Amino acid sequence: MPTGLRARDASREAALELRRAGVPEPGASAEVLLSELLGVRRGEIPFHDPPLTDEQARLYAAWIERRANREPVQRILGRAYFRNLVLQLNEETLIPRPDTESVVDVALECLDGRGGAGAVLDVGTGTGAIAISIAQERPRTTVYATDLSAQALEAARRNADQNGASVSFHRADLFDGLEFLQDGVDLLVSNPPYVEAGGIEELAPEVREWDPGVALDGGPDGLLFYRRIFDEAPPLLRNGADVVLEVGDGQGKAVLELGGDAGFVPLGLREDLAGTPRVALLRWEG
Ligand code: GLN
Numbered sequence: 001m002p003t004g005l006r007a008r009d010a011s012r013e014a015a016l017e018l019r020r021a022g023v024p025e026p027g028a029s030a031e032v033l034l035s036e037l038l039g040v041r042r043g044e045i046p047f048h049d050p051p052l053t054d055e056q057a058r059l060y061a062a063w064i065e066r067r068a069n070r071e072p073v074q075r076i077l078g079r080a081y082f083r084n085l086v087l088q089l090n091e092e093t094l095i096p097r098p099d100t101e102s103v104v105d106v107a108l109e110c111l112d113g114r115g116g117a118g119a120v121l122d123v124g125t126g127t128g129a130i131a132i133s134i135a136q137e138r139p140r141t142t143v144y145a146t147d148l149s150a151q152a153l154e155a156a157r158r159n160a161d162q163n164g165a166s167v168s169f170h171r172a173d174l175f176d177g178l179e180f181l182q183d184g185v186d187l188l189v190s191n192p193p194y195v196e197a198g199g200i201e202e203l204a205p206e207v208r209e210w211d212p213g214v215a216l217d218g219g220p221d222g223l224l225f226y227r228r229i230f231d232e233a234p235p236l237l238r239n240g241a242d243v244v245l246e247v248g249d250g251q252g253k254a255v256l257e258l259g260g261d262a263g264f265v266p267l268g269l270r271e272d273l274a275g276t277p278r279v280a281l282l283r284w285e286g
Contacts, residue, residue, distance in 0.1 A: 012030075015029075033063045038050070089155065104134060117140040122146070131189075132156075149212075149214070188237060189243075192245070200216055226245065243259070
């Protein structure tokens, strides 16, 4: 990218380059990266058109080249926005999705039915997005979170600290080693891996090549972790506990049925902001 270029011209050229590379929504990527480069909000770009310094021009060109290789904007910047939070990422954390914000909405609704308090467990926390949001938005809860990946937990712990949230993190394969929670929790929440075998290859390169496979791979039919959750969670659930699970497109009915077969009360599905059934809600009656 030539130096001395003004910001908006640089962004326009970048968008063209991304379009040529086949990147979806090239203008959005070019603008988000430019706003981060300039340290302004995206909506303020029309009022900010400084010439880029040599260093800014070099950095922007490097970011655009990475985006042209289908690296997601959040990976390039190393952070993602989720509800009120800015969350640091690393290679073992899934990028938190807007769809998952609806999982938090349903979880908060359940907690509000309990006076905004209670013990909460988030399994497979990744960046900590769900657990940290709950701890921050309902400070009278006690929130526990697990992940199999030590590296993901490192990011999650730092994210909780940086967002001033108190979450107790534990390295665990779902519920292993959580015997100290013997009094049980009031709410179990999870966005487990739910992509079926063979489905990962069909995902966009941003997901397929950059999100950790273990955070996506839900076994042969995508439902492996729901079976495991319904099978393994009961000893950790209080009577009447709410269970809030993110589900993949078209999986909702099957997940409610699996829960029903395992003795949970299926309460229904909730949609995400795009109108897709995204959240399965069940209750454990003990
Ligand atoms: N929502 C992710 C996707 O679209 C999948 C996340 C998951 O498996 N929990 O690929």
